[in-house]
Amino acid sequence: MDSPHSHYGVNSRLKPFGATIFAEMTALAVKHNAANLGQGAPDFDGPEFLKEAAIKAIRDGRGQYARMTGLPELTKAIATRFEKTSGISYEPDRDIVVTCGATEAILDCMLALLEPGDEVLLFEPFYDSYLASVAMAGGIAKIVTLEAPHFRIDEAAMRAAITPKTRVMLVNSPHNPTGRIFDDAERAAIVRVANEFDLIVISDEVYEELFYEVKHRTLVTEPGMRERTIVLGSLGKSFSLTGWKVGWAIAPPTLAAAVRSGHQFASFCAATPLQVAAATALTAPDSYFETFRAEYRARRDLMVNGLRSCGLPCAMPEGSYFALANHAAFGFTDDFAFCRHLVEHGGVAAIPPGAFYTNKSKANEWVRVAFCKKDETIHTALERLANYRARFESGELRGNKLLETKPHAAPI
Numbered sequence: 001m002d003s004p005h006s007h008y009g010v011n012s013r014l015k016p017f018g019a020t021i022f023a024e025m026t027a028l029a030v031k032h033n034a035a036n037l038g039q040g041a042p043d044f045d046g047p048e049f050l051k052e053a054a055i056k057a058i059r060d061g062r063g064q065y066a067r068m069t070g071l072p073e074l075t076k077a078i079a080t081r082f083e084k085t086s087g088i089s090y091e092p093d094r095d096i097v098v099t100c101g102a103t104e105a106i107l108d109c110m111l112a113l114l115e116p117g118d119e120v121l122l123f124e125p126f127y128d129s130y131l132a133s134v135a136m137a138g139g140i141a142k143i144v145t146l147e148a149p150h151f152r153i154d155e156a157a158m159r160a161a162i163t164p165k166t167r168v169m170l171v172n173s174p175h176n177p178t179g180r181i182f183d184d185a186e187r188a189a190i191v192r193v194a195n196e197f198d199l200i201v202i203s204d205e206v207y208e209e210l211f212y213e214v215k216h217r218t219l220v221t222e223p224g225m226r227e228r229t230i231v232l233g234s235l236g237k238s239f240s241l242t243g244w245k246v247g248w249a250i251a252p253p254t255l256a257a258a259v260r261s262g263h264q265f266a267s268f269c270a271a272t273p274l275q276v277a278a279a280t281a282l283t284a285p286d287s288y289f290e291t292f293r294a295e296y297r298a299r300r301d302l303m304v305n306g307l308r309s310c311g312l313p314c315a316m317p318e319g320s321y322f323a324l325a326n327h328a329a330f331g332f333t334d335d336f337a338f339c340r341h342l343v344e345h346g347g348v349a350a351i352p353p354g355a356f357y358t359n360k361s362k363a364n365e366w367v368r369v370a371f372c373k374k375d376e377t378i379h380t381a382l383e384r385l386a387n388y389r390a391r392f393e394s395g396e397l398r399g400n401k402l403l404e405t406k407p408h409a410a411p412i
């Protein structure tokens with residue numbers, strides 16, 4: 001029963017957010033029995049060796065709280081893997097904090113680093129927890145738009161958003177939802193601005209192992225960046241086990257201490273047996289990561305070529321497991337209207353990227369699809385999309401009053 005007390009409701013910091021788009025679209029996908037290209041979660045299982053390691057850890061009695069900063073074997077494995085891929089070494093016990101997914105690490109950073117009113121530079125479109133985390137910490141988000149259709153960082157726009165209150169810049173590459181990897185010019189712009197304005201940089205690199213033609217390079221290799229950057233990682237992305245929620249932050253000592261100070265009260269520690277297994281995961285041979293990338297690349301090619309032939313043009317993603325397609329040919333007023341119509345009448349669930357923007361109209365023509373899906377799911381989705389398009393072209397679905405807009409902010 002609803003409480004009669006009006007002050008029992010959600011506070012003003014969180015009220016504008018409503019329910020996340022992932023909860024909403026997943027529920028609609030289930031309701032309409034849709035081929036689900038929405039939430040970025042694989043619909044296949046992670047590797048057997050990893051599941052076995054977690055089961056063994058549970059059987060071995062690893063059932064109590066882990067060390068607050070992360071199990072020693074895991075922080076060591078994170079440091080070793082990071083050094084192998086980047087050439088940069090960190091001290092595992094001092095510089096690494098294991099969290100309940102990168103989502104918690106983002107919140108820990110904001111809670112620990114921001115004074116009320118401090119400003120954080122965000123580049124939209126962004127993973128939706130960024131804005132909510134800044135708000136929960138009492139910070140103020142300053143938004144720089146990556147303009148369609150190229151979604152590149154514009155240095156002038158970035159500089160224009162900076163004020164004396166700007167303290168943190170949060171960047172993400174490989175990028176959700178565009179699939180882009182920032183190029184040399186964009187990296188140079190980030191470095192120039194961060195150094196000039198003495199910003200703390202949170203570099204969300206959770207898709208670090210998901211790159212295709214061009215290798216991902218961490219931002220900390222750039223001049224002046226190591227001492228100001230917190231790198232975020234996530235086991236779930238690199239091992240197709242998003243529900244394990246084992247993430248981490250890698251940072252120089254003072255910044256790592258800040259993350260720890262948030263983490264110790266946000267969750268204290270991530271699940272112990274999953275940390276044990278995660279340590280095994282990160283010591284996997286190169287062949288694991290090569291096969292992993294080759295499999296995702298094949299899924300990407302299948303998805304993108306299919307989307308293009310269904311009237312949904314999209315750039316080839318350079319990294320991550322997302323593609324951003326343009327649905328303008330279908331004539332909807334906005335992305336939320338398109339996605340709601342598509343799931344109900346086309347049987348395919350996708351994400352309206354307006355959920356990743358404050359300037360929602362910038363996303364009107366775009367739709368995000370996740371290709372971390374079985375071939376079978378991708379084939380079904382593409383067949384349905386082709387059919388949906390044919391019904392549009394025949395006029396069967398055109399002129400339907402379902403093309404109306406409904407503002408997003410579903411109740412939680």
Ligand code: GLN
Nearest residue numbers: 022038039040041127176
């Ligand atoms: N980051 C994932 C995505 O973009 C979803 C994570 C979540 O559901 N919170 O699809």
